[in-house]
Amino acid sequence: MDPLRLIRDHTIAGIIAESTHDDERIHLKDVDVELRRTTETNYRSKAGNKLLKVEAIWYFIKYHVANPDAAHTAYMKAAIAAGFSTLSMLDRKDLIAYLTGERATSDRIDITVPVIVDEEGVSTVDAKRAREEDEAEGVPRERVLRDRNSVLRAPKDMTSVLDFFAAPEEEKERLEEEKQQAADLAKGIKNQRYRDVKEQVFWREHVGSDFDMMNLDTNASFLSGPKPPVDDGTDMLMTDARAMEKQPTAPSGPSTASRGGPAAAAKAPRKTSGKPGGVPIIIVPAGFNQKVVLNMFNAKEFLQDGKFTQWDVVQKGGAKKSSSVYISRTYKRDGAKVKYEVTEKAPHKRSEDWARVAAVFVLGAKWQFKDWPFRGVEDGDLVETFTKIRGFHARFDGDPEVDVVKTWNVKPITISRTKRHGDRAAFEFFWDELDRHLALRSSALKY
Incomplete structure (x- = not known):
């Protein structure tokens, strides 16, 4: 049984004023039912979003029926003097409209809160007496404070959860972007490392085995000419070297590239160390x-x-x-x-x-x-x-x-x-x- 519904039915029937109370329970007229005063109803207050207790709602509506024109402060003084918990001014208008039957329902009723069963709030007199006689002292009392639905309805910050599920997709997009940028860059420098190795092999074949020790710059040009760009220098020098290879050579004596004269040194290619793109x-x-x-x-x-x-x-x-x-x-x-x-x-x-x-x-x-x-x-x-x-x-x-x-x-x-x-x-x-x-x-x- 729903204690809030019982109080509403007695109010609409005009017999709420005839109900009584003791230190622990509310006794409703013409019904063999007692309501525990401290039981929480499923009516959620606008002040603090907490559930109102049976005693607060019962005393409030009973006082209002007896004193319809009384101010809210007068009600609060009377409730405190009688030893009842009070409710906020914010809940006054909506509660009166619902309990007196002006409204069929209320937006403040939390349907996810389970109705308290006999053991914890609404109990028949016979069941109460039988339990007091048969049960030993210290029987554990339990009630459902939260269930699956109430937890799901509670406000929560789900940002961290959304970020967790979005992270793999963002990482995937980042990697794809890096691969695309790397592919675009590779269009102009494809096989650059292998080309560098082939270049060194070429010079060793045409200059000699001492090429590595000559510290020659393969990207250099003649002394009187400007230094060609890095990307084009290799192809130009390889073309020049092939042309030099076709020219007739002297039958004896050291090669032109190995002589120590200035002109020979200028014409000889010089080796670079590492890749052709510059110092990082x-x-x-x-x-x-x-x-x-x-x-x-x-x-x-x-x-x-x-x-x-x-x-x-x-x-x-x-x-x-x-x-x-x-x-x-x-x-x-x-x-x-x-x-x-x-x-x-x-x-x-x-x-x-x-x-x-x-x-x-x-x-x-x-x-x-x-x-x-x-x-x-x-x-x-x-x-x-x-x-x-x-x-x-x-x-x-x-x-x-x-x-x-x-x-x-x-x-x-x-x-x-x-x-x-x-x-x-x-x-x-x-x-x-x-x-x-x-x-x-x-x-x-x-x-």
Whole structure:
């Protein structure tokens, strides 16, 4: 039985004033039914969204029937004096309309709340007496506070759930975009690595086995002529060499390419080290606060040798800071030294050097990317920036993560302030991740 419905029926019948109460229950007239005073009904208050109790509704409507013109404050004083809980002024009008029959129902009735059964609120007199006689003391009393429907109706923030299911799709789109951009870039530099190897084989066959030791620049031209572009130099020089091969040679004596004269040296091709796309650039922050992990004071030692020293310690040791330095990478290069440029100054917005920028260490502030030439930078959108350039965020292990960095496509690198055994792992992670990025983009840089 629904206690709210019973109170409404007695009010409409005009016998609510004849009902009585004791310290624990409400006794309705002409019905062998008792309502526990503290039982919650399924009427949800506008004040605090809580369920109103039987005693509050019963005393309110009984007082209203007896004193229809009384103010709400008068009712509250009377309820408190009688030892009953009170209800809010916000619920007054709607409750009166529903309980007196002016309205068939109320929007404040929560149909998802189960009606309390006999054991916890609505009980027959006989059942009550039999239970008191037969049951031992301390019988556990249970009631359903929430069920599946009420939980589903409760307001919740589902943003994290939606983000969880959207993440795989967003990652898939990002990877497809990277592959497409890499494919577009590869159209102009397809088979560049293999072409470089074929070029070296060609020169060894036509110059001799000493080609590697001659330190010749195969992209050079004659002394009196301008240096040809990098992309076209190989084909031009290979054509010249084939023409030279067809010319008659002296029957004896050293070859022209091996002589030490200036003219011969000018005509002889010179070897480049690495790939034909230029020296990669790594940009580090120019900041000098306690949260900066890498800058121009300590970046060279870490990126070249895998040894980390806090920049302020290096500065106090008397080291001079340059805005740009070159490092020699040997990690995973089979003993060869590959040159990288480390700088704190980004190239000019229209500079061709942007094609050489391979990595950047971010601080966590969007102003760091002011005047960068990528789409969306002016609006704070760094998607294209971190698609073309591998981003890294270096922080100390005790510092919190920067919220905005979590939304960027950058790789975190954690460094300990005091423990040095993890520096090598961070060093290797940086180079492995940068290699993976450049390989994915089929980069022509000399990495």
